[in-house]
Amino acid sequence: MASTNPPTEYITLVSSDDYSFVIRRSAACISPAIKRMLDPANGFIESQTNTCRLDNINGLVLEKVCEYLYYNEKHKDAKDVADMDLPMELVLELLMAADYLNGMFCI
Amino acid sequence: MSGRRGGNRIRGPQSALTDFLAANNISAAQIRDEYERRRQAADQDGNAGEGASGATPPDVDEEEIAVAIAAEVAEEEEKAEKSKKRKRKTDEAVEKVKKEKAKKAKKSKKKKDDSDDESEYDDGLGKDMYKKSRPAPGQLEHCDVCNKRFTVTPYSKEGPDGGLLCTPCGKELAKDVKAEKKAASKPAGRKRRKVESDRLDGIATGGAKSLQQLCIAKVAQHHDDVDEFGDMPQPVLERLSEIFSKKRVLKPKTLPLFLRPDLDAVMIHDAAYLEEEDYEKMFATVPKMEKLVLSNACQLKDPAIDYLLDKCQAIRHIHLYAANLVSDGMWYRLFREAGPNLEVLKLKWLDATFDDLVVKDLAKHAPNLRRLKFKLCRKIGEGAVKAITNMQKLEHLSLMMNKEVSTPALVNLVTKRGPQLRTLSLEKFLDADDSVVEAIKTSCQQLTKLRISENDTISDASYEALFTEWTNPPLTFVDFNSTRDVDNNNPVGPDDAIGMASAGFKALMAHSGSSLRNVDIASCRHIELPAFMDVFNGAMSYPELEYINVSFCNKVDNSVIAGIFKSCPNLKKLVAFGCFDVLDVVVPRNIALIGVPKAQDAIEQFGVGIGVDEALSRMLEVGA
Numbered sequence: 001m002a003s004t005n006p007p008t009e010y011i012t013l014v015s016s017d018d019y020s021f022v023i024r025r026s027a028a029c030i031s032p033a034i035k036r037m038l039d040p041a042n043g044f045i046e047s048q049t050n051t052c053r054l055d056n057i058n059g060l061v062l063e064k065v066c067e068y069l070y071y072n073e074k075h076k077d078a079k080d081v082a083d084m085d086l087p088m089e090l091v092l093e094l095l096m097a098a099d100y101l102n103g104m105f106c107i
Numbered sequence: 108m109s110g111r112r113g114g115n116r117i118r119g120p121q122s123a124l125t126d127f128l129a130a131n132n133i134s135a136a137q138i139r140d141e142y143e144r145r146r147q148a149a150d151q152d153g154n155a156g157e158g159a160s161g162a163t164p165p166d167v168d169e170e171e172i173a174v175a176i177a178a179e180v181a182e183e184e185e186k187a188e189k190s191k192k193r194k195r196k197t198d199e200a201v202e203k204v205k206k207e208k209a210k211k212a213k214k215s216k217k218k219k220d221d222s223d224d225e226s227e228y229d230d231g232l233g234k235d236m237y238k239k240s241r242p243a244p245g246q247l248e249h250c251d252v253c254n255k256r257f258t259v260t261p262y263s264k265e266g267p268d269g270g271l272l273c274t275p276c277g278k279e280l281a282k283d284v285k286a287e288k289k290a291a292s293k294p295a296g297r298k299r300r301k302v303e304s305d306r307l308d309g310i311a312t313g314g315a316k317s318l319q320q321l322c323i324a325k326v327a328q329h330h331d332d333v334d335e336f337g338d339m340p341q342p343v344l345e346r347l348s349e350i351f352s353k354k355r356v357l358k359p360k361t362l363p364l365f366l367r368p369d370l371d372a373v374m375i376h377d378a379a380y381l382e383e384e385d386y387e388k389m390f391a392t393v394p395k396m397e398k399l400v401l402s403n404a405c406q407l408k409d410p411a412i413d414y415l416l417d418k419c420q421a422i423r424h425i426h427l428y429a430a431n432l433v434s435d436g437m438w439y440r441l442f443r444e445a446g447p448n449l450e451v452l453k454l455k456w457l458d459a460t461f462d463d464l465v466v467k468d469l470a471k472h473a474p475n476l477r478r479l480k481f482k483l484c485r486k487i488g489e490g491a492v493k494a495i496t497n498m499q500k501l502e503h504l505s506l507m508m509n510k511e512v513s514t515p516a517l518v519n520l521v522t523k524r525g526p527q528l529r530t531l532s533l534e535k536f537l538d539a540d541d542s543v544v545e546a547i548k549t550s551c552q553q554l555t556k557l558r559i560s561e562n563d564t565i566s567d568a569s570y571e572a573l574f575t576e577w578t579n580p581p582l583t584f585v586d587f588n589s590t591r592d593v594d595n596n597n598p599v600g601p602d603d604a605i606g607m608a609s610a611g612f613k614a615l616m617a618h619s620g621s622s623l624r625n626v627d628i629a630s631c632r633h634i635e636l637p638a639f640m641d642v643f644n645g646a647m648s649y650p651e652l653e654y655i656n657v658s659f660c661n662k663v664d665n666s667v668i669a670g671i672f673k674s675c676p677n678l679k680k681l682v683a684f685g686c687f688d689v690l691d692v693v694v695p696r697n698i699a700l701i702g703v704p705k706a707q708d709a710i711e712q713f714g715v716g717i718g719v720d721e722a723l724s725r726m727l728e729v730g731a
Binding site: 071075 | 318337
């Protein structure tokens with residue numbers, strides 16, 4: 001029944017320490033990994049609940065990831081985009097998260 | 108309240124500073140009295156209302172007093188001690204006072220909210236009142252910073268507190284100011300150049316950078332503070348290593364970040380900073396190493412290779428650039444001991460050692476070699492080519508020789524190894540002629556990449572023949588740069604064109620166009636305009652093509668560029684240095700156009716959110 005619903009505009013990302021972030025689907029789908037999770041064609045449970053649990057990303061990092069996703073979406077067609085400022089202490093964890101959500105590789 | 112130590116130690120009106128203050132109509136006693144009075148008033152206020160607001164007396168008066176005190180203290184001590192120590196002591200005193208002042212300033216800023224109006228008013232008034240008038244040149248003056256006496260000149264600088272500075276302190280200050288200015292002005296210019304540089308690197312394709320890129324840049328920026336990368340995935344680690352090399356921060360200190368016992372590869376793209384013991388550390392830490400990449404390995408010496416052979420038995424992939432301190436004897440040993448496992452060998456920039464005999468030995472001891480690259484190895488020549496001819500399992504071959512190699516030897520190599528070859532790169536074989544191309548056509552049946560560059564002997568007709576009914580499947584990578592006739596007196600070349608020209612280019616695109624991803628035809632200047640127009644006519648589509656280099660193909664003009672945009676839906680980068688007929692081009696989204704000499708603006712603006720069709724129509728408007 002859930003799969004017949006039209007896709008919602010917002011989806012939820014849940015961090016390892018149970019923080020949830022509700023963000024626009026269009027932004028979340030910039031990450032191919034999240035996009036695949038949410039694609040009804042793949043039939044993952046995530047696509048029915050519109051919620052992705054990311055058990056290896058903690059709340060602090062996931063917050064930055066969400067910030068990045070919006071930043072990326074905002075600057076989709078812009079040129080000479082100013083770099084987003086990342087806190088030094090999170091950079092390595094963010095790097096791992098980016099690798100996990102792959103795709104932030106794709107420019 | 109304020110912890111001003113030694114406030115009551117002020118004594119003796121004879122000090123030079125007091126003299127000076129008096130000369131300038133400033134009396135230390137008066138300042139002190141004023142201060143005491145205000146302090147009492149403040150204390151009374153404070154007693155009335157919790158003492159919070161009155162706790163901060165006006166800054167400037169304090170400053171004045173503090174300076175006076177410092178000077179006095181210094182003077183006192185001066186009397187007692189020998190003049191040698193004077194300067195240091197004074198400096199210390201001034202330093203202390205400055206610190207206190209800074210602390211005060213901070214405090215008072217914090218408490219600004221609840222400090223009363225009067226004190227603020229006093230602040231301003233005090234500043235104006237006590238500002239020293241600038242003494243005339245020639246007069247003696249005490250430096251504001253080091254307190255030394257000096258003669259005032261018209262060029263004397265003003266210190267941070269309004270007083271004049273002696274020449275050395277003035278210089279110091281000027282330096283600071285300059286540095287500050289530099290730091291402030293840097294970003295703008297740097298940013299512009301950064302954008303250009305990113306564009307040339309192919310990073311800037313519009314839109315935001317990837318999160319990974321951002322993170323890696325940040326990590327490289329703070330390389331000093333990183334202790335370890337934890338269990339970073341290997342591809343990311345390799346990317347980090349690349350960026351560290353690029354930023355020139357891959358030093359002995361940062362090297363351990365990239366060494367982990369569980370890794371099977373060490374890739375250092377700029378090892379110039381590494382020293383002998385770093386190499387040993389590398390081989391000791393990563394014994395499971397299968398792949399070793401060291402570029403600019405200028406301090407890699409025999410003992411390190413010895414260590415490598417001892418520790419890393421599994422090595423299969425060796426890639427060394429500029430390892431000039433490795434002796435011939437050690438090369439022999441390396442190939443004898445590691446040879447049987449060796450699958451990939453890439454060597455570049457070897458001047459002093461490594462000759463034909465070593466290559467012969469390699470061929471004998473490394474029967475499993477699949478990929479081989481020798482570039483700019485000064486001592487090898489035809490003997491090496493003959494040795495390579497006997498490497499049975501070779502699939503990828505890349506050669507760039509400094510010595511002359513006869514054509515029959517090359518033909519023999521291509522004939523013998525051709526059937527298994529998947530990639531072939533022959534650079535700077537100036538004398539290779541049509542027979543080599545014929546050999547490629549008859550022998551090679553499974554090439555995906557072909558490079559023949561810097562050659563002025565092979566004719567266009569033979570390229571055309573190669574790509575006509577060649578049984579090899581379409582190539583994905585071709586590079587024919589700098590294959591052209593070179594004759595200053597006859598720039599258009601002979602009638603039967605030499606090098607990749609019109610007919611050859613058309614045949615190439617007809618044969619491989621469907622899967623070509625990378626095309627380099629830089630300096631193929633005999634390709635005529637009609638050939639370009641035929642190939643990139645908009646109706647033909649080259650779906651895979653991502654990179655084209657048409658630099659110095661002087662027939663290329665606007666219509667060709669537009670045709671390329673239209674015919675290559677997946678194009679990412681178009682390089683067109685020295686194409687003087689290309690004028691105002693409107694570049695569609697996601698494409699970077701580089702190098703057009705007469706269209707600087709087009710280089711600036713690229714991929715600005717418009718599609719190919721819109722770009723083309725705009726181009727027509729501009730042209731009309």
